[in-house]
Amino acid sequence: MKIGKYFFNLIIIPIILGIGLLLYWQTQTVLRISNYKSGEIYVEVPAKEGDKLFFGWIHSWEKIPWNEYYHVAHDNTLVLDTITFPAFGAGIPENKGRVCRIEKGLIYMDEINQVFPEFDWINSHFSTREIVLNEQLISKGDRLPEHTRLRLVVERRWKRWIK
Numbered sequence: 001m002k003i004g005k006y007f008f009n010l011i012i013i014p015i016i017l018g019i020g021l022l023l024y025w026q027t028q029t030v031l032r033i034s035n036y037k038s039g040e041i042y043v044e045v046p047a048k049e050g051d052k053l054f055f056g057w058i059h060s061w062e063k064i065p066w067n068e069y070y071h072v073a074h075d076n077t078l079v080l081d082t083i084t085f086p087a088f089g090a091g092i093p094e095n096k097g098r099v100c101r102i103e104k105g106l107i108y109m110d111e112i113n114q115v116f117p118e119f120d121w122i123n124s125h126f127s128t129r130e131i132v133l134n135e136q137l138i139s140k141g142d143r144l145p146e147h148t149r150l151r152l153v154v155e156r157r158w159k160r161w162i163k
Contacts, residue, residue, distance in 0.1 A: 028157045029076060031133055036120050036149035043131075043139050047154050049074045055152075056129035057121075057141075062089040065129070073115070076154040080114040118153035 031047035034040060051072040059066040069082040084106045085092060098111035121128070128141025131152075144150060 029154060030157050031154050033139060033150055033152050036151045042144055045133060045138050047072055051134050053078060054132040058127045060090055064089050072154050078116045080112045082108060082110045084108050118151055120149055120151045123148050123150050
């Protein structure tokens with residue numbers, strides 16, 4: 001009787017705990033930046049519903065700093081809440097969102113609520129300024145491959161092995 005109890009406590013319980021930890025790790029929700037073609041991962045950080053994502057870049061020929069503010073929705077999509085920029089130029093919308101205001105020299109377009117399952121871009125060391133999750137810098141353009149199509153997505157980690 002004692003041997004069975006010790007076997008259970010010393011062998012079975014650690015195995016069950018190990019499997020549980022492995023499953024938790026494999027199914028953790030993460031924000032991932034990867035190579036669009038190869039899938040090579042450059043950034044992977046924990047993310048959850050309600051997290052705030054900032055994506056800052058330089059827009060167009062006029063070199064206008066452009067800021068995008070997102071939140072992570074319950075289904076892991078990215079919802080664009082606000083954009084800010086200092087001036088209008090080629091390709092900049094004049095009526096995005098429900099609220100438009102000017103504050104401290106920036107034009108704010110709020111309540112956009114545009115949903116993105118993911119987004120991808122051609123990275124530039126100059127144009128991609130910074131990517132911030134919950135006020136923590138997670139990458140800059142010069143830390144990612146130059147002139148490479150990248151993909152940013154929030155998803156369960158286990159999906160990485162299915163692809």
